[in-house]
Amino acid sequence: MAKAHFIYDTSNKNADLYYATKFMAGDPFIFFQFKGKKYMVMNDLEVDRAKKEAKVDHVLSLTHFRKIAEKRSSYPSKYDLMHEIFQDLGVKHLIMPQESSFLLVDEMRQRGYLVEAGPAPFFQERYQKTKEERKYIEQSQKVVFSTIRMVRDVLQKSRIKGNRLVYKGKALSSEAVRSMIDVYLMEKGFIAQETIVSCGKDSVDPHSVGHGLLKPHSSIIVDIFPKSGKTQYYGDATRTFCRGKAPDGLKRMYATVKKGQEMGLGMVKAGISGKKIHDAITTFFTNQGFPTREQKGRMVGFFHGTGHSIGLEVHEEPARINKSDYRLRAGNVFSVEPGLYYPAIGGVRIEDLVYITKGGCEILSGYPKKLEII
Amino acid sequence: MAKAHFIYDTSNKNADLYYATKFMAGDPFIFFQFKGKKYMVMNDLEVDRAKKEAKVDHVLSLTHFRKIAEKRSSYPSKYDLMHEIFQDLGVKHLIMPQESSFLLVDEMRQRGYLVEAGPAPFFQERYQKTKEERKYIEQSQKVVFSTIRMVRDVLQKSRIKGNRLVYKGKALSSEAVRSMIDVYLMEKGFIAQETIVSCGKDSVDPHSVGHGLLKPHSSIIVDIFPKSGKTQYYGDATRTFCRGKAPDGLKRMYATVKKGQEMGLGMVKAGISGKKIHDAITTFFTNQGFPTREQKGRMVGFFHGTGHSIGLEVHEEPARINKSDYRLRAGNVFSVEPGLYYPAIGGVRIEDLVYITKGGCEILSGYPKKLEII
Numbered sequence: 001m002a003k004a005h006f007i008y009d010t011s012n013k014n015a016d017l018y019y020a021t022k023f024m025a026g027d028p029f030i031f032f033q034f035k036g037k038k039y040m041v042m043n044d045l046e047v048d049r050a051k052k053e054a055k056v057d058h059v060l061s062l063t064h065f066r067k068i069a070e071k072r073s074s075y076p077s078k079y080d081l082m083h084e085i086f087q088d089l090g091v092k093h094l095i096m097p098q099e100s101s102f103l104l105v106d107e108m109r110q111r112g113y114l115v116e117a118g119p120a121p122f123f124q125e126r127y128q129k130t131k132e133e134r135k136y137i138e139q140s141q142k143v144v145f146s147t148i149r150m151v152r153d154v155l156q157k158s159r160i161k162g163n164r165l166v167y168k169g170k171a172l173s174s175e176a177v178r179s180m181i182d183v184y185l186m187e188k189g190f191i192a193q194e195t196i197v198s199c200g201k202d203s204v205d206p207h208s209v210g211h212g213l214l215k216p217h218s219s220i221i222v223d224i225f226p227k228s229g230k231t232q233y234y235g236d237a238t239r240t241f242c243r244g245k246a247p248d249g250l251k252r253m254y255a256t257v258k259k260g261q262e263m264g265l266g267m268v269k270a271g272i273s274g275k276k277i278h279d280a281i282t283t284f285f286t287n288q289g290f291p292t293r294e295q296k297g298r299m300v301g302f303f304h305g306t307g308h309s310i311g312l313e314v315h316e317e318p319a320r321i322n323k324s325d326y327r328l329r330a331g332n333v334f335s336v337e338p339g340l341y342y343p344a345i346g347g348v349r350i351e352d353l354v355y356i357t358k359g360g361c362e363i364l365s366g367y368p369k370k371l372e373i374i
Numbered sequence: 375m376a377k378a379h380f381i382y383d384t385s386n387k388n389a390d391l392y393y394a395t396k397f398m399a400g401d402p403f404i405f406f407q408f409k410g411k412k413y414m415v416m417n418d419l420e421v422d423r424a425k426k427e428a429k430v431d432h433v434l435s436l437t438h439f440r441k442i443a444e445k446r447s448s449y450p451s452k453y454d455l456m457h458e459i460f461q462d463l464g465v466k467h468l469i470m471p472q473e474s475s476f477l478l479v480d481e482m483r484q485r486g487y488l489v490e491a492g493p494a495p496f497f498q499e500r501y502q503k504t505k506e507e508r509k510y511i512e513q514s515q516k517v518v519f520s521t522i523r524m525v526r527d528v529l530q531k532s533r534i535k536g537n538r539l540v541y542k543g544k545a546l547s548s549e550a551v552r553s554m555i556d557v558y559l560m561e562k563g564f565i566a567q568e569t570i571v572s573c574g575k576d577s578v579d580p581h582s583v584g585h586g587l588l589k590p591h592s593s594i595i596v597d598i599f600p601k602s603g604k605t606q607y608y609g610d611a612t613r614t615f616c617r618g619k620a621p622d623g624l625k626r627m628y629a630t631v632k633k634g635q636e637m638g639l640g641m642v643k644a645g646i647s648g649k650k651i652h653d654a655i656t657t658f659f660t661n662q663g664f665p666t667r668e669q670k671g672r673m674v675g676f677f678h679g680t681g682h683s684i685g686l687e688v689h690e691e692p693a694r695i696n697k698s699d700y701r702l703r704a705g706n707v708f709s710v711e712p713g714l715y716y717p718a719i720g721g722v723r724i725e726d727l728v729y730i731t732k733g734g735c736e737i738l739s740g741y742p743k744k745l746e747i748i
Contacts, residue, residue: 045580
C-alpha cells in the first residue's frame with residue numbers, strides 16, 4: 001500500500017517540517033512525502049512565497065482542493081481537504097510524527113486511513129549533519145564564543161567592591177549580563193532564550209537561569225545557546241568564570257570538570273556508546289572526590305547528561321550522551337558538557353560542540369577554559 | 375466518572391500549560407487538573423523550582439512514581455508512570471488538548487483510559503483577560519509603540535537620495551531596520567520574531583517580512599509583535615509610513631484604511647459578531663474604489679482577517695474578527711488591523727489592540743496614524 005510521510009504543523013515550531021521544506025511559516029500547512037517526492041499544499045497567502053522559497057518538488061494550491069471538496073459538502077473541514085488531496089494521489093497509509101495532534105489522527109482514521117507513528121525525530125537523517133549543516137552550526141558556535149569573550153571582558157573590567165562586582169558604576173547582576181548577551185546576539189541576528197548567567201547558589205541548580213547580583217570569588221556559569229535567525233541552526237557553549245581569586249575547593253573542582261570534559265572529548269567517536277562515555281566521566285569524578293548522590297533531599301555531583309545532539313533544535317531528542325545507550329555515529333553533532341554541583345562549593349560546567357568522525361571528533365570552534373579572571 | 379484535564383508538554387511552547395501553571399520550562403512535564411486542584415509531576419532537576427515558582431496546588435515527584443512503577447516492571451515507560459499517577463488518584467477519563475501527541479493518546483487508550491479532546495485553546499478563559507493580563511498586554515504594547523517611534527525617527531533622519539533612503543551614510547534596507555527593531559526590543563527584554571519591515575512590492579504581500587533597500591515615496595509597513603520575556607504576553611501593532619511625499623493613490627488608500635480601521639474600532643463591543651465588522655470594512659473599502667478580488671492569479675484588496683485574539687500567543691486561534699462567526703466578549707483583547715494591497719499602489723495596514731467592553735472597547739496605548747514623513 002502506498003505510504004505517505006505526512007506532517008501538518010507550523011514550520012517555525014516543527015524542526016522536522018522546516019528540515020524537510022526549508023520553508024519558514026508561522027501558520028500550519030500540509031506537507032507530505034510520497035513516492036520519493038515532496039509536496040506542500042498552501043493557502044493563497046503563502047502559495048507564491050512557497051513556490052519561490054520551499055525546497056520541495058510540488059507546491060499545490062489548497063484553494064484548488066477546497067473547490068473540489070465544496071462540491072461534496074458546503075463547509076468542508078480541513079480534514080476533508082486532506083482527504084481530498086490524499087484520495088487524488090491514492091494515499092491510504094500515513095506515517096506521521098509522534099507529536100501529531102490526536103484530533104487530526106482520529107479524524108484521518110475515521111476517514112479510513114491507517115496512521116502509524118514515525119520515529120522521533122521524524123527525519124532520522126537530522127542526526128547526521130550534512131557539510132552545510134556542520135558549517136551552519138560552526139558559524140553559530142563562533143558567535144557564541146565571541147559572546148563569551150564579551151562577557152569575560154565585562155567581568156574583567158568590573159571592579160571587586162566587597163561582595164559585589166561593579167561595572168560602569170553599577171553592581172553587576174545575572175539579569176544585566178543576560179541582557180548584554182541577548183542584545184549582543186540579537187545585533188548579530190541570533191535569538192537567545194533562557195540564557196544562563198548563574199552565580200553562587202543559583203549555579204548549583206543547572207536549570208536556573210540565574211538571578212540577582214554576581215559575586216566575586218564565586219563560580220559564574222555562562223551557558224549560551226542561541227539560534228541563527230538566518231540559518232535556524234543553534235550554537236551552544238558553556239564556560240565557568242570566577243572574578244577574583246577562586247577558593248581552593250572551586251579551583252580543584254574546576255580542574256576536575258575540565259579533565260572530565262577532556263576525557264569526554266577524547267572518547268567520542270563513531271560507534272561508541274554514549275553510556276560508556278558518561279559512566280567514565282562520572283566514575284572519574286567520584287574517584288577525584290566528587291561523588292554523585294542525594295544529599296539533604298537534593299542531587300549533588302554530576303546529575304545531568306554529558307551531551308545532547310544539536311542542530312535545528314537545541315536538544316535533538318532522544319540522542320543523548322548519558323545513561324541511555326545511544327551509539328554515536330559519524331556526522332552527529334553533540335555537546336560535551338560535564339558539570340559538578342555542590343552547595344558548599346558552587347557549580348562548574350564546561351561545554352563544547354563536537355562533530356563526530358570515524359576516528360574521533362572535530363571540536364567546532366573553541367575558546368580557552370580558564371576559571372579565574374584576575 | 376472522575377475526569378482530569380491532562381497536558382504533557384513543554385510550557386515554553388504550550389501557552390495553555392504556561393497559563394495553567396505560570397511555570398516556564400523547556401522540558402516536558404506532566405500537568406493535570408482534577409477535582410478543582412492543579413497538579414504537576416516533576417523530575418528531580420525541576421521539582422524544587424516548581425515548588426517555588428509554579429502556581430499549582432500540588433507538585434509531585436516523578437521519581438516517587440518511578441520507584442513504584444519499577445516494582446511492576448524493570449523499565450517503566452513514561453506512559454507507565456502516567457498510569458501509576460492516575461491510578462493512584464482514581465482517574466480514568468482524560469480530557470486532553472487537541473494537539474496532544476497521538477502516540478501518547480494511543481498509549482493511554484491502550485491502558486484503558488477514555489481520552490477526549492478539549493477545546494482550543496484548552497482553557498477557554500484565556501480569551502477573557504484578567505486585569506493583570508490586560509495590564510501585561512498594555513505594557514507590551516507601549517514598548518511596541520516606543521519601537522515604532524524609534525523607526526519613525528530613523529526614517530525621518532534618513533535622507534532621500536534618488537531611489538534610496540540614506541541613514542548614517544548607508545542605504546537603509548528592510549533588514550537593517552528590522553535589526554534595529556529587534557535589538558531595541560531585546561534591550562527592553564522583548565523577543566521579536568518575523569518582524570515586518572516591507573516596502574514596495576514586498577508590502578503587497580502581507581506575509582512577507584520584507585527584503586532589500588527601502589524606497590522613498592513608497593509605502594513602508596512596520597508590523598511588530600514581540601513577546602515580553604518577563605510576563606510572556608505579546609504586543610502587536612502596525613503603522614504604515616512613506617518617507618517623502620506620497621503618490622496620490624497611496625494617500626487615498628491610506629486615508630481609506632485609516633477610516634476602515636476607525637470603523638472597526640467603533641464597532642467592536644461585547645456581543646457583536648466578528649463577521650459583521652469584517653464585512654462592513656470590506657464593503658466600505660469596495661465602495662471607496664478598493665475592491666477585494668483575484669487579479670492575475672493573486673489576491674488584491676483586503677484579503678486577510680480584520681483581527682485576532684492575542685495574549686500568551688500572538689494569534690490565539692480560532693478567535694478571529696473575520697468571515698467566521700466569532701462573537702466578541704467582554705475581556706477579549708483583539709487586534710483591529712485592516713489593510714489594502716494592490717501591486718500598482720503598494721500595501722497599507724494599520725493595527726491597534728483593543729480590550730473589549732460591554733459598550734465598546736479600550737484602545738491599549740496608541741500612536742499617531744500619519745503616512746508621510748517629510
